[in-house]
Amino acid sequence: FEDAFEIEIKIAYGDYQLAKMVAKNTINSDIQTIFSPNQFYSFRVRAKTSDIYSGYSNVISSIFQFPAPVFSGITQISETSLKLTWEGRTSFEEGFIIERGTSYSNTVEIGRVGQNVASFIDQGLDVHKKYYYKLYAFTKHNKSNYTTRSVVYSPWYSASFTVSLKHDFGYLLSPDEKVFAVNNPGKAEPVIELYTADYFHSLLRQIYSTDPLVRTTTNIEFSKDGKYIAGVNSDNTLTLWNTNVTAIYKSISVNGSEGILRFNPDLHTVAFATKGNIYFWNYTDGSIIKVLNDLETSGITSFVFNQDGNHFLVGGAQGLSLWDKNSWSKIRDIVGSSGYSNAAFSKDGKYIIASNSSSIAIWENAGSTLPKQIVSGDGTRQAVMSSDNNYVYSVSNSRVSCYLLPDGELIDAAYFTDMPTSIMLLNDGLQMICKFSDRLVFWTLKFEWVG
Structure with a gap:
């Protein structure tokens, strides 16, 4: 005998309000109102005549859902x-x-x-x-x-070629990236082999020492014009070979056989850092230019010239310092660099980058301010910046990682079952060489938007 039904609505803990009235014999109805997403709504119904109301029905409650795409x-x-x-x-x-x-x-x-x-x-x-x-x-x-998605223009690694080599080898790419030099310290003659850079397709020539018992013990190094290649030997000599004819160009006596060898871009200076000292020679006549003594009591772990050769970085357990080659004086200690090694300049010289076992540090303004730190936390051995200064690549215990600057966010990584030891970015920024104990892996870097 009811005449109609009243449908009431309540939002959360508010009061019930009339939402709609429907005719008698109606058993369902839609509610036309503005619902808010994630809001709690309650509904109840009662019957009415012209004179009286029934009691209320049971309450039905629901959260209005407007799910995100x-x-x-x-x-x-x-x-x-x-x-x-x-x-x-x-x-x-x-x-x-x-x-x-x-x-x-x-x-x-x-x-x-x-x-x-x-x-x-x-x-x-x-x-x-x-x-x-x-x-x-x-x-x-x-x-x-709402639903969210982040995207970044990221490199991913595509291994294009692998070269198997003997354990403990050293390798170097010429400045014009046309010639590979490979050095096997424990190998019998030849001490250095030169290959074409197109994945070692052709052996160009072999370099021999004057004494078959002498071994090249340090990193080998190309001069900046690519005309010479040098190495320090087990008999405490620094030998320079002419790369075109593989003949010995110059042999210089040095104070040690273990250290870091560097050519300066001025095309006449070669330097050797060993036992806390750095020796500078004019390699055109073999004369000593300068000796810097007792720079690091525990040994030098970083030594590198900047792109024009007028400055160089020196590093050890006490931290990094920037030096002027023309005055042979220290410019400054690099702020916050204690414990960092494997230091390098960016391609344009605007940044200094170094690493320790758990982090990567990047300095602007020639190291006069505190660095940007990237926490890598996995036994980082080396870090290099891309030529456009927008990415940092690092090599660690089990992976090669890529970080996006300026925030230093990890955006990609390649994982391995064995241990990579170093990486080299080619000048075009689209190729990378990764060194393992027994092989070189050539990668093509393909950039794309990922997320």
């Missing part, structure tokens, strides 16, 4: 554009809103598409930035929860 893929279109795709999760959305920023907390709308559209092309991207996307579904009155 789900990203399903990222497709690179070009170096500066990509396509985002997703899947909607409701039947009532009226479209989708896409936001982008360089952090999750700082995104702005960059586009919106209509109902049943499930892709968006973003253009004008900077390959040196990491981007964060937020995606919403929307109706006239509401937005869904």
Whole structure:
């Protein structure tokens, strides 16, 4: 005998309010109102006549869900554009809103598409930035929860060639990247072999010592014009060979057989750091230029010239220091460098990079300020910067890693069952050589937007 039914609604802990009245004999009804996502709603019903009301029904409660769409893929279109795709999760959305920023907390709308559209092309991207996307579904009155996706222009490693070599070998690439030199310290003659740089396709020539019992004990080094190759030997001599004819060009007596050998870009200076001292020679006539004594009491672990040869870095247990080659004076101690080794300059000389077993440090302003630190935490042996200063590559116990600057976020890594010992980036930035104890692995670096 009821005349109608009243449907009431309550939001969370608020009061019930009339939502809708329906005719007698009605057993279900939709509610047309503005619901808020993730809000708790309660409903109850009572019957009425013109004079009286029944009691209330049992209460039905529910949280209104407006689920977020789900990203399903990222497709690179070009170096500066990509396509985002997703899947909607409701039947009532009226479209989708896409936001982008360089952090999750700082995104702005960059586009919106209509109902049943499930892709968006973003253009004008900077390959040196990491981007964060937020995606919403929307109706006239509401937005869904959002889903997020970060993307970065990342290199991934594709091994293109492997060269097997003897244990404990040393290798070097000529400045023009056309010739490989390989040194096997424990090997019988020849002491150095020169190969074409196209994956060791051809043996160019072999270099012999004057004494078959003498072995080259240090790193070998090309002069900056590629005309000479040098090594320090077990008989405490520094030998320079002419790379064109493999004849000995000069032999210089040195104070030690273990250390770090470096050519200066001035095309006449060669230097050898050993036992805490550095010796500088004019290799055109074999004369001594300068000796810097007692720079590191526990031994020198880093020694390298900058790109124009006017400055050099020296490092040991006490830290790194920057020196002027023309005045032979220390410019400064590098701030916060204690415990770091394997120091190097960036290609343009703007940065100094070094590593220890758990972190990588990068200094600007010639080391006058505290460094940017990247926590690697896995026995880091070496770190190098890309030629555009946007990436850092490191080699550690089980992997070669890539970090994006300036934040130093790990964006890619290649893992190995054995231990890589060093890496070399070629000048084009698209090839890398990774040294293991018994082989060289040549990689092609392919960059693409990933997320």
